[in-house]
Every structure is written in C-alpha cells, then in structure tokens.
Amino acid sequence: MFSEKDFIASNYTTIENANFQWSAPSNIALVKYWGKKDNQIPANPSISFTLNNCKTITLLSVVNKGDVNDFSFDLLFEGKPKESFRPKIQKFLERIVVYCPYLKQYHLTIDTENTFPHSSGIASSASGMAALAMNIMSLEKEICPSISEDYFYTKASFLARLGSGSACRSVKGQVVVWGNHAEVLGSSDLFGVDFDAMHEVFQNYQDTILLVDKGEKQVSSTVGHDLMHNHPFAEKRFEQAHENLSSIKEILISGDIPEFVKVVESEALTLHAMMMTSMPYFILMKPNTLEIINKIWSFRNETAIPVCFTLDAGANVHVLYPENVKEIVLQFIKNELVGFCQNGQYICDQIGQGANQLK
Incomplete structure (x- = not known):
C-alpha cells in the first residue's frame, strides 16, 4: 500500500506544452464522513456511490514558463473567467506542491464546466477537484512515464482529497471507501479505494x-x-x-x-x-x-x-x-x-x- 512519501514526485522531465481533459463525477455518501483532522484526514470512514451524469469536465492546458518562483494559472468556468474560484485553487496548489513540485514550472489554464447547473444546490467540489487531480496526474504521467496505472489513480485520489475530502471518492470505482476501516482491505485515510464485491442488485x-x-x-x-x-x-x-x-x-x-x-x-x-x-x-x-x-x-x-x-x-x-x-x-x-x-x-x-x- 502507498504511503504519503510515495507520492512525492521525483526524476521527472520537462515538456513545453500540453493539453489534457478529464471528466469526474460527483458522489453520494451512504455512510457519511463528518468531521476531519488536519490535512484533510477524515474523523471516520465513509462509503459512497459514484454517480454517472452529474460530473465536471475540466480541460487543463500547460505551458512551460521557464521559472519556478510561484504558481501561475488562469481559471475559466464555462469559458469565462471565474475569479471567485481562484482562492480555492490557489490553496489546493499550495497543499499539493510538495507532491507535485513540477507545477510551479508551468502556467496552467484550467477550463471547467459542470453537466449539472452550477446553481442547482449539488456540491461540485468533489467532481471539480477530482477532475483537476486527474489532469494533474496526466501531466505527471507525461513527464514521468514510468508511473504505474495503480499509482496514477491512487495518487489522483490522494491529491483530490487535499482539495475536497469527498473528491477522493470520485476518481475510480462504482462504490468507494475512504478512511481506515478494519474490515476493508487496503482502506486508507489518505485516498479512496474501490469496493468491488457488490451484489448485482446494486450494480x-x-x-x-x-x-x-x-x-x-x-x-x-x-x-x-x-x-x-x-x-x-x-x-x-x-x-x-x-x-x-x-x-x-x-x-x-x-x-x-x-x-x-x-x-x-x-x-x-x-x-x-x-x-x-x-x-x-x-x-x-x-x-x-x-x-x-x-x-x-x-x-x-x-x-x-x-x-x-x-x-x-x-x-x-x-x-x-x-x-x-x-x-x-x-x-x-x-x-x-x-x-x-x-x-x-x-x-x-x-x-x-x-x-x-x-x-
């Protein structure tokens, strides 16, 4: 099982520019996570159904800017600048930079939209942060091709959690467990794990x-x-x-x-x-x-x-x-x-x- 230290990127190369696009769904918890410790660690484990239609679609464009002084990004929501989202993205990037130090090297353009109305009362932070985390991992795969598929998805869930706790349950699987639980093999406070032993009636x-x-x-x-x-x-x-x-x-x-x-x-x-x-x-x-x-x-x-x-x-x-x-x-x-x-x-x-x- 992966530890936090395993997610610190190293031995990566550089690219000049690239575009990636991912969709990630919202999820609905069956057993709720309510209460958290430092660094987005849940106070109790949770399990959720991954949804299918309510999702965020995010396009990430990266351009090498030649310096690593600070983060540089533009943020668009449905094609238009969305300044009110900037503080949350800035905080997210600051949380994950220790694991993705290459991010400061690129100017990021994040263009995102939801398949459900933004004002619908459905929380979009889970789907939004999961979609962004998937794109960041696509960038990491581009500059570090040797990473495995298991590492790719697990680190994506780990990163998504640092943006929005429940986002780690929107990366992979129909049913996802997040949080240490004695009876769920491989369960972790750091990322969600796919629960695949499901009866056909729930499929x-x-x-x-x-x-x-x-x-x-x-x-x-x-x-x-x-x-x-x-x-x-x-x-x-x-x-x-x-x-x-x-x-x-x-x-x-x-x-x-x-x-x-x-x-x-x-x-x-x-x-x-x-x-x-x-x-x-x-x-x-x-x-x-x-x-x-x-x-x-x-x-x-x-x-x-x-x-x-x-x-x-x-x-x-x-x-x-x-x-x-x-x-x-x-x-x-x-x-x-x-x-x-x-x-x-x-x-x-x-x-x-x-x-x-x-x-």
Whole structure:
C-alpha cells in the first residue's frame, strides 16, 4: 500500500506544452464522513456511490514558463473567467506542491464546466477537484512515464482529497471507501479505494436528485466539519460510522435491500442530527425536504417498493432505488414529489464508474 512519501514526485522531465481533459463525477455518501483532522484526514470512514451524469469536465492546458518562483494559472468556468474560484485553487496548489513540485514550472489554464447547473444546490467540489487531480496526474504521467496505472489513480485520489475530502471518492470505482476501516482491505485515510464485491442488485442503482433548494449552502462543509470538534456526540458518532460501514459492506455483498434502506436513511438523518446538536446549531433541511421524506415513507409502506432517501449537508433529497423499479418510482416522483422541488426540477442519475479521460 502507498504511503504519503510515495507520492512525492521525483526524476521527472520537462515538456513545453500540453493539453489534457478529464471528466469526474460527483458522489453520494451512504455512510457519511463528518468531521476531519488536519490535512484533510477524515474523523471516520465513509462509503459512497459514484454517480454517472452529474460530473465536471475540466480541460487543463500547460505551458512551460521557464521559472519556478510561484504558481501561475488562469481559471475559466464555462469559458469565462471565474475569479471567485481562484482562492480555492490557489490553496489546493499550495497543499499539493510538495507532491507535485513540477507545477510551479508551468502556467496552467484550467477550463471547467459542470453537466449539472452550477446553481442547482449539488456540491461540485468533489467532481471539480477530482477532475483537476486527474489532469494533474496526466501531466505527471507525461513527464514521468514510468508511473504505474495503480499509482496514477491512487495518487489522483490522494491529491483530490487535499482539495475536497469527498473528491477522493470520485476518481475510480462504482462504490468507494475512504478512511481506515478494519474490515476493508487496503482502506486508507489518505485516498479512496474501490469496493468491488457488490451484489448485482446494486450494480445499476438509481439516484434521482430532487432539487428542493438551489441556493447557496447555509453553512460551508469546512465549517460543518469543524463543528464536530468538541461536539458532545462526536465520539459516539464516529463509532456508529465504523459500525454502519461494517453493516453496509455485508449488505452490498449480499444484496439485502431492506437493510440497505435502514442504514442509508439512518445515516442521512444522523448527519443532520449532528448539525442540529452542534454549537452553533443549524437546520439544513427545508419544510419540503421533510414533506418528501414522509411521502417516500408512505409510498414504501403502501407498495413495498424499496425506494429510500439520503441527504447531503443541505436540503436536496437523493432518492435511491433499484433499476428494476425505475419506471414506477419515476412515476411516483412525477406525481407526488416534483411539486416540492424548486421550479419542479430534479436530475436522474445512477451509479457510474468514476473519472474518464476525454479525447
């Protein structure tokens, strides 16, 4: 298994210019990571479904500028300069320069866009940082051709984590575990690992994202994670996450959907309970979030169709269900849930494979 020191690049050559382009998807955690230590280390392990349609596409152009004094980059979002993104990219580059010292040698042009509306309320930091990390690793592969495929993807996940913790789960695999866990071989706090022992019922699992509130997040993820320091229930929560990851590992292998529903919904509500019991405290759900949850519960009780929900740190609802009930669940969503979405908007997605290099 790779250590942090293994990711310090050395013995690389120089190129004059190059272009790379990658897409990387968002992901939705089933067992949530909430709370972190220094250097983007998670306080507890997490596991996520990689999405397929909600992704960031990033083109990276590099030109050798002949000096190594400092970082030099232009940043475009959907073809236009985006100055508000610069501080986050600058901070990311400063975090990774020890592992990618060659970056100061090049002027970077980062041109990025999302396949989902930027103002949709879906966090784009995971997909955005993963896509950028993949491009940086393509540059590293160009100047250091001997690196292996395993190293390429593992270091990409490692770098993505330093930009946005959950981004390390958007690099490779349908289901990804991030964080040390005794029962997951090769698991690490430094990068995500592919969990491939999955029952066929989960292979094409669906995720319809109901856009309840498309506004700016009430509280940033960084602030939210920091609130777990000295939280009265933090330690018990971290223990619970380990236990739930053990449970969902077996569930994903066995195909036990009723147990999947229990763990996933409990995890979603626990995440929000942590925010409601922090100091200061926040309620991230909206009235329509609760309306949707109750509708899902009623529908499941009446029909025995195994549809369930999960939530990120916000008001939007991810509706999860097997592919074989897709038609009836989408009809339910259109009939019963769309009215609770802002402007009636929702996004149909499903499990994907991770980042993809574009020609």
